[in-house]
Amino acid sequence: MNYIASDLKVVGTRPIRPDGVDKVTGRALFAADTRAAGMLWGKIKRSPHAHARILSIDTSKAMALPGVKAVVTAEDFPDIASEEAFVGEGPMNFRDLALNVMARGKALYEGHAVAAVAATTQAIADQALDLIDVKYEVLPFVIDVEAAMAPDAPILHDDLFTAGVTPVPTKPSNIAKVVTFKKGDAEAGFKDADVIIEGRYTTQPVHQAYIEPHACLATYSPDGQINIHASSQGHFMIRAYTAKLLGLELSDIRVNPAEIGGGFGGKTLIYLEPVAVALSKKAGRSVKMQMTREEVFRGSGPTSGATIEVKLGAKKDGTIVAAKQVLKYQAGAFPGSPIGPGCMCGFAMYDLPNVDVVGYDVVSNRPKVAAYRAPGAPITSFAVESAMDELALKLGIDALTLREKNAAKNGTKTHYGPTHQNIGFTAVLDAVKSHAHWKTPVKEGQGRGLAVGFWFNIGGESTATVHVNEDGSVTAATGSPDIGGSRASIGMMVAEVLGVPAERVRTVVADTASIGFTHLTGGSRVTFATGMAATQAAEKVVDDLKRRAAATWEIPVDAVEWKDGKAYPAGSNAGAFEPLDLAALALKAARTGGPIAAEVAVNAQGAGAGFGAHIADVSVDKETGHVTIERYTAIQDVGKAIHPSYVEGQIQGGAAQGIGWALNEEYIYNAKGQMENAGFLDYRVPVASDVPMIEAVLVEVPNPRHPFGARGVGEVPIVPPMAAIANAIRSATGLRMVDLPMSPPKVRAAIDAAG
Amino acid sequence: MAKSYVSATINGEQTEFLCETQQTLLDVLRDVIGLTGSKEGCASGDCGACSVIVDGRLVCSCLVLGVEAEGKTITTIEGIAQGDHLHPIQQKFLEHAALQCGFCTPGLIVATKALLDENPNPTETEARYWLAGNLCRCTGYDKVIRAVMDVAAEMRGETVG
Numbered sequence: 046m047n048y049i050a051s052d053l054k055v056v057g058t059r060p061i062r063p064d065g066v067d068k069v070t071g072r073a074l075f076a077a078d079t080r081a082a083g084m085l086w087g088k089i090k091r092s093p094h095a096h097a098r099i100l101s102i103d104t105s106k107a108m109a110l111p112g113v114k115a116v117v118t119a120e121d122f123p124d125i126a127s128e129e130a131f132v133g134e135g136p137m138n139f140r141d142l143a144l145n146v147m148a149r150g151k152a153l154y155e156g157h158a159v160a161a162v163a164a165t166t167q168a169i170a171d172q173a174l175d176l177i178d179v180k181y182e183v184l185p186f187v188i189d190v191e192a193a194m195a196p197d198a199p200i201l202h203d204d205l206f207t208a209g210v211t212p213v214p215t216k217p218s219n220i221a222k223v224v225t226f227k228k229g230d231a232e233a234g235f236k237d238a239d240v241i242i243e244g245r246y247t248t249q250p251v252h253q254a255y256i257e258p259h260a261c262l263a264t265y266s267p268d269g270q271i272n273i274h275a276s277s278q279g280h281f282m283i284r285a286y287t288a289k290l291l292g293l294e295l296s297d298i299r300v301n302p303a304e305i306g307g308g309f310g311g312k313t314l315i316y317l318e319p320v321a322v323a324l325s326k327k328a329g330r331s332v333k334m335q336m337t338r339e340e341v342f343r344g345s346g347p348t349s350g351a352t353i354e355v356k357l358g359a360k361k362d363g364t365i366v367a368a369k370q371v372l373k374y375q376a377g378a379f380p381g382s383p384i385g386p387g388c389m390c391g392f393a394m395y396d397l398p399n400v401d402v403v404g405y406d407v408v409s410n411r412p413k414v415a416a417y418r419a420p421g422a423p424i425t426s427f428a429v430e431s432a433m434d435e436l437a438l439k440l441g442i443d444a445l446t447l448r449e450k451n452a453a454k455n456g457t458k459t460h461y462g463p464t465h466q467n468i469g470f471t472a473v474l475d476a477v478k479s480h481a482h483w484k485t486p487v488k489e490g491q492g493r494g495l496a497v498g499f500w501f502n503i504g505g506e507s508t509a510t511v512h513v514n515e516d517g518s519v520t521a522a523t524g525s526p527d528i529g530g531s532r533a534s535i536g537m538m539v540a541e542v543l544g545v546p547a548e549r550v551r552t553v554v555a556d557t558a559s560i561g562f563t564h565l566t567g568g569s570r571v572t573f574a575t576g577m578a579a580t581q582a583a584e585k586v587v588d589d590l591k592r593r594a595a596a597t598w599e600i601p602v603d604a605v606e607w608k609d610g611k612a613y614p615a616g617s618n619a620g621a622f623e624p625l626d627l628a629a630l631a632l633k634a635a636r637t638g639g640p641i642a643a644e645v646a647v648n649a650q651g652a653g654a655g656f657g658a659h660i661a662d663v664s665v666d667k668e669t670g671h672v673t674i675e676r677y678t679a680i681q682d683v684g685k686a687i688h689p690s691y692v693e694g695q696i697q698g699g700a701a702q703g704i705g706w707a708l709n710e711e712y713i714y715n716a717k718g719q720m721e722n723a724g725f726l727d728y729r730v731p732v733a734s735d736v737p738m739i740e741a742v743l744v745e746v747p748n749p750r751h752p753f754g755a756r757g758v759g760e761v762p763i764v765p766p767m768a769a770i771a772n773a774i775r776s777a778t779g780l781r782m783v784d785l786p787m788s789p790p791k792v793r794a795a796i797d798a799a800g
Numbered sequence: 801m802a803k804s805y806v807s808a809t810i811n812g813e814q815t816e817f818l819c820e821t822q823q824t825l826l827d828v829l830r831d832v833i834g835l836t837g838s839k840e841g842c843a844s845g846d847c848g849a850c851s852v853i854v855d856g857r858l859v860c861s862c863l864v865l866g867v868e869a870e871g872k873t874i875t876t877i878e879g880i881a882q883g884d885h886l887h888p889i890q891q892k893f894l895e896h897a898a899l900q901c902g903f904c905t906p907g908l909i910v911a912t913k914a915l916l917d918e919n920p921n922p923t924e925t926e927a928r929y930w931l932a933g934n935l936c937r938c939t940g941y942d943k944v945i946r947a948v949m950d951v952a953a954e955m956r957g958e959t960v961g
Contacts, residue, residue, distance in 0.1 A: 061894045068902030069890040069909060071837015071877035078836035168822065254937055256841040256849055257903040306839070306903025307937050338842040529900035529938055690897035694939055698900065701940030725846035725935060732932040733941040734925075741942075 046584060048541065049685070049747045049754040055540045056753050059690045060547040062533035068304075076260035076276035076303035081331035084262070085114055085163040087317075087324045088170040088334070090177050091344060092152030092159050095410040095718025096186035096199060099150060099179060102160055107176040112169035115327035116177065118160045119149035122323060123292045132285040134278075134313040134416040134567040141379035143290045145413050146319055152181070153201055153378035154410045155719045156343030158316075163324040163332045186410040186718040190375045191352055193219040193409040201378060201408050221380030222406040226388050228460040234367025234399030238358025242436045245354050246428040248767075248785040249711035250347040250375060253417050254730050257306020259345060260335035263321035267329075271298045271322055276305045278312040278526055279565025284557050290319040301556045302526050309702070310416030313567050316345055342723035346415025347712060349374040349382045353428035355391075363442045363450045367399040368392055372425060374406060377413035382406045383421030386501075389461040390764070391425035393499040394470060394656065395451045400460035410718055416567060418699060419500040419760035423706065423767060427785065430496035430768030434775060444495045444772070445483070448658075449474050469682030469746030470656040473497070476744050477658045482678040490664055491675055492777025497658045498764025502757030503568035504649030508561030509579035511539055511586050513641035517628030519543060521582070522555040524563025525575040529698075529759070530691035534572045535579045537687055538753060542583035544610035545627065561646045569757020572687055573748075574649035580752045585643035590630050593637035597630075598622045651750025655757055657681035659700065659765040663773040670793030672708055672774060674735075679765075680742040684756030689743060696741035696762040703766025705731045711786050808869040810835070811879025819866035826850045828866035829876060837877035837906045841935065848934030851907040851914075852876045858914035860933075877906035880913060889913055889951050896947035900938035908934045912948050920956055924949060 048056070067073040104116040122143065130137040143149075148157045160177050164170035185199040192198060198219055206214045209223040235241060261275035271293070277283050280300040288295050305312060317334045325332040336344065351374045358367040370391055374382035388404040437447040452474060457465045477483050477495070487493045509523045521539045525531060536552035543550070563575065587607050594612030595602040604619035605612050611624040634641050662676040679700045686692040709729045713721045722728045747754025771782050780795045803818040810833070819828050826843070829835045829852070838861055841847035845860040852861045853875040861876075880887045889912050892898070899905040908931065915922060915930045922930065927948045928941070936944060 059897070062897070064902070065894045065899070066886070066890075068899055068905050069886065069893050070881055071835070071906045073902055074836070075839070075903060077840065078830075168820070255901070255903075256847055256935055256937055257839065257901070258841070304903075305901060306841075307901045309937070335840075338844065338847075530897070688897075690943070691900070694897055694900055694943060697940035697942040698938045699940075702937065724844055725842050726844065730935060730937060731940075732935060733928040733945065734932040736941055738945070739940050739942050 046752060048752055053541060055537045055547050056687050057689065059688060060533065060537065062530055063536055063552050064527065064532050073304045075257055075306050076262065076274055077335045079262045079274045079303060081262060081264055084331045084333050085165060085328055086167045086170045087161055087163045087321050087332040088174055089158045089320065090160040090174045092148065092155060092157040094152055094181055094183050095155050096184040097152045097181035098184060099148060099152060099159060100182055101180045103178040104160065106178065107162055107173040110169065110173050110176060112165040113162055113173045114165070114330060115163040115324045116160060117320065117323045117327060119147045122147055122290065122319065124149065125290065132282050134310060134565065135383055135420055136381040137314065139289045142286060142314060145379055146290060146316060154412050156412055158344065161320045161324060163328050188409055188411060188714050188718055190350060190373050190407050190409060193407050194373065194405065201410065205380065205408065219408045220405055221376060221408055222384065224384060224388055224404045226402040226461045227400065229399035231367045231369050231399045231401035235358040237366050239361045240359050240436065240439055242357045242432050242439060244428065244432050244435065244783060245352070246431060246783045248351050248424050248427060250350040250411065251706050251710040252342060252347040252728065253309035253311035255307030255309060255311060258336040258338060258341045259316055261317050261321050262331060262333045263318060263325045264331040265322055265325040269297055273298065273300045273318055274303050275300060275318055276303045276312065278305065278308045278528065278567050280526065280557050281524060281562055282313065282565045283315055283318050286315045287318045287322060291322060299556060299558045302554045305526050305528055308528055309418045310420060310567060311345060313416050313565055338725060339723045342728060343720055344412060346377060346413050348417035348420065349376065349414050349424065351375065351424045353425060355428045355432040357432050357436050359436055359440065361440065363440055363447050365395060365397055365451045368397050369401045372404040374404065374421065375411060375414065376406050376408050377411045378408060379413045380406055380408060382414055383416065385421065387421035387425040390422035390499050391429040393459055394453055394497050396453050396457040397460065402460065418702065418763040422498065422500055422764045423703065426496070426498050426764045427767040427771065430765065431771050431783065434772040435781065445474065445477055448497055465654065467749055468654055468656060469744055472744050472746050473656050473658050473680055473682050476680045476742055477660065480678060480680065480742065482660050482676060487662060491662050492773045492775065494661045494769045494772025494776055495658065496765040496768035496772060497656065498761055500569065500655050500760040500764060502573065502652040502655050503570045504574040504652040505564040505570055506648045507563045507575040507578040508644065508646040509575060509582045510560065510642060510644040511579065511582040513586060513627055513631050515631055517626065517631040519545065519550040521550055521552045521579055522560055523575045523579060524555060524560045525571045526554055526566045528566050529695065530688060531571045533691060534687040535576055538576050538580045539583040542580055542587060544608060561644065569759045570652065572755050573652050573751055573757055574647065576755060577649045577751060578645045578647045581647065582643045582645040585645060586641060589641060589643065593630055593633065594625050596637050597625065597633060653684055653748030653750065653756040655682060655761040657761040657765055659769040661769040661773045663770060663777055665774060665777050665792060667796055670789035670791070670796060672787060672792060674704060674737055677737055678740045678742060679762055680744060681758065681761055682744045682746050682756065683758045684748040684751065685745055685754035686743050687753060687755055692743060692758050693741040695759045697739040699759065699762025700739045700766055701731050701736050703763045704736055704770065707767040707770040707785065707787055709786050709788055804867045806867055806870050808871065809873040811876060821867060823866045824862050825864040825866050825869055826861040829861060835876050835878050839903055839906060848911060849904050849907040851910040851934065853910060853914050858911055877910055880909060888954055892947040892951035896943045896950065898939065898943040898947035904934060904936045908936065908944060916952055916955060920952060922952060
């Protein structure tokens with residue numbers, strides 16, 4: 046069924062989330078909060094070198110330390126073959142992941158795991174790490190993306206040959222892949238242009254910086270059954286990766302989803318679980334592991350840093366006739382940067398006749414990148430939206446007008462293939478035009494920037510069950526970890542279908558043995574796809590309840606109507622019966638067919654793409670180079686806000702992360718290829734006093750493929766901020782900042798250089 | 801290594817524990833006493849997820865040694881609600897949807913309690929600077945600050961529109 050035009054009673058309201066009280070009282074159990082009897086503490090020894098051959102690992106002294114119960118190295122894991130994996134978010138190879146979890150032969154970055162111990166206390170485990178003697182042959186290393194592409198660069202993998210080029214290369218390279226997208230004839234288009242803009246932009250790796258470090262608790266039983274408590278964006282993902290890396294059957298592993306303390310894409314792959322299981326097997330006891338913050342920075346994946354060249358050609362009236370981009374994305378130590386989305390998202394907002402995009406996926410001696418909120422899109426959009434601002438300035442056209450003139454609409458064919466359908470970009474731009482922020486003149490001494498952004502959003506596989514309990518209350522279970530309020534949105538959709546208040550439905554996240562397969566929480570898919578499964582399960586329950594009422598009244602089922610949580614006879618011809626509510630029907634359940642429950646599994650298609658536009662007002666301190674965000678408005682097409690507060694929260698949080706990416710955050714390396722700022726003091730994410738209120742404006746252009754019209758909302762908001770702020774700095778100072786982050790030293794240097 | 805005997809008042813209860821000298825108060829709360837509401841996000845005093853109130857003063861429990869708790873009065877997130885009655889700060893965090901993943905939330909609530917104990921009428925800027933030691937990566941702080949300002953007004957007895 047479709048409820049888009051219905052009069053809704055629950056969806057669109059703001060009830061308190063089902064898991065809220067646990068989270069404000071400290072009761073909610075995150076992975077590091079779980080314990081087991083006789084539990085050991087597991088710790089990882091990491092390479093101090095950016096690139097080194099591992100000559101030998103002597104664990105004897107560590108094993109001899111009282112309290113140490115197990116030590117593992119790569120020798121304790123199967124040496125698995127190369128195989129493409131489709132269980133996380135973005136490209137992955139099982140062998141690469143295995144080598145990332147535990148180095149074999151070579152350490153490829155500072156922080157790469159080389160061994161692990163399990164001991165009775167954390168202090169003993171730390172001592173044991175120091176007693177593991179690893180002999181290295183230090184190798185030349187490369188950190189920068191363009192240096193890694195140079196012909197004489199140190200090579201990370203002897204078996205890596207550039208894919209996507211002809212003829213097939215015979216020499217290994219750090220360029221894992223070249224991707225190209227072409228539409229029309231860009232060179233001919235540039236010849237037609239009255240105005241051409243060219244620019245080169247760079248971004249630095251930034252970490253998702255979830256406040257909860259990775260953690261897990263694993264127990265290997267002598268019968269080969271494994272239990273894992275872990276914080277992640279997908280417990281089925283943990284099961285799949287752990288099984289493959291250890292050569293086990295999926296049914297041997299049960300993963301319990303602990304609460305997750307933020308992920309943003311960074312918990313869509315694994316680091317600890319196979320190690321904890323291997324240690325547990327060897328020690329015969331449960332093993333708990335949790336990363337330190339330093340390990341999170343050095344050993345888990347940030348997103349790519351990149352170099353991006355952009356060229357735009359336009360007619361005098363602002364019509365863009367040609368667009369070109371060359372993108373070079375750091376993948377870290379193994380292939381798999383978000384270069385694909387990077388190539389697609391930069392120009393996805395526009396209707397362009399001639400496009401030429403080339404992207405390079407490049408390995409270097411850095412931690413393997415992980416997904417980060419709209420992976421690849423913020424990087425490419427920083428470049429394109431900065432260039433759009435330059436084009437508007439050169440043409441003397443207002444920044445919004447230039448975007449309106451070239452905006453993608455329904456029916457626009459993208460340069461990467463698909464044709465946009467059911468998109469709300471025009472409505473977003475209309476909302477910018479009519480918003481008080483846009484209409485208010487810029488304050489004296491400040492500058493204003495506008496930028497837009499796009500993200501595909503995805504659907505995919507989800508399972509949900511809805512149970513009417515014996516007393517008529519309702520439990521909904523799904524396989525989607527709740528990363529920021531999805532229990533609330535899913536429960537609300539179920540409540541709407543059943544016609545009961547939101548509080549009547551308790552939503553839980555079920556473990557891998559208790560619910561059908563569900564793809565991970567990522568790609569902004571949960572409210573769309575898992576919400577669809579839960580809605581359909583609730584509809585099946587309603588059908589069943591109507592059947593039971595019909596049987597009770599001995600009338601045909603089509604003579605029963607379901608309304609406001611009760612079965613009614615449909616009209617006077619059906620007979621005169623007192624309505625039956627959930628409690629009444631639940632009471633009779635044994636006599637009308639047994640327990641009332643339904644499970645629905647879907648592979649949801651038609652996730653509506655999302656578009657956003659951000660307006661930033663900034664002031665720039667010319668003495669220090671410090672940029673202050675004075676006012677910030679984020680406008681986005683969300684399809685339908687199921688729980689508007691949590692939709693606003695996604696937008697505000699995404700914008701704040703973008704502000705950090707724009708102004709502060711970066712990985713800083715020393716001359717030895719070691720990260721110098723692996724802590725929250727030196728890797729500074731925005732704090733409360735760094736940001737203003739962030740106004741989130743919800744534009745609702747319903748997605749017809751979702752029962753309530755919802756689109757994914759979590760990723761779009763991190764796409765526009767970097768360019769919106771760069772454009773605001775340009776407006777305030779006349780300076781075009783092309784290197785992220787636009788930190789005080791860089792802004793001050795730009796001011797000085799301009800004289 | 802010999803353990804030290806420590807006696808402290810934690811959430812109104814006289815509590816005794818044994819701890820190793822290098823264990824932090826956060827380690828003690830989480831691993832010895834089992835109060836896991838205080839979280840470890842950095843163990844270096846930068847994120848505030850382990851915030852507790854010691855003798856009226858807001859501190860990161862990861863920067864205090866367990867043995868330093870001797871004789872102190874300590875309030876953790878588990879001591880903020882009165883029985884099954886949520887503290888108004890907790891209630892306002894829920895009403896304003898001032899949490900997403902919930903990991904930083906205990907620290908933010910404890911820090912807000914300390915703020916309002918000291919300054920019942922903070923400006924937005926004062927609230928933002930007070931809470932600048934509590935990192936939240938999910939919310940962008942907007943709804944957190946709105947919840948703090950709202951609960952401050954409510955606790956002052958002002959009607960909020």
